[in-house]
Amino acid sequence: MAMNLRLDDERAEALRKQAELEGRSMHAIVLRAVDDYLAKNARESMIRETAIQEAAKWHELMERLK
Structure with a gap:
């Protein structure tokens, strides 16, 4: 694709x-x-997506540790 x-x-x-x-x-x-x-x-998108996945993965444990 060409562009100006x-x-x-x-x-x-x-x-x-x-x-x-x-x-x-x-x-x-x-x-x-x-x-x-x-x-x-x-790279930033990959890091952001990984952070979201890890936060969701550990959310329940973190809530119990509060």
Whole structure:
């Protein structure tokens, strides 16, 4: 799927400069940023789901220990 990314002038210039410094394309930098964002959120979702499952698993015992 193709998409357009619209950046304001300040962000576009900062991205262009960073790409030039790294010797990479702006496209490559944006793809890496998206990949990092998705990986971070996938980990956080997994941790959150595990915490919910464990809390439910131990809820009765914790109530009895109050």
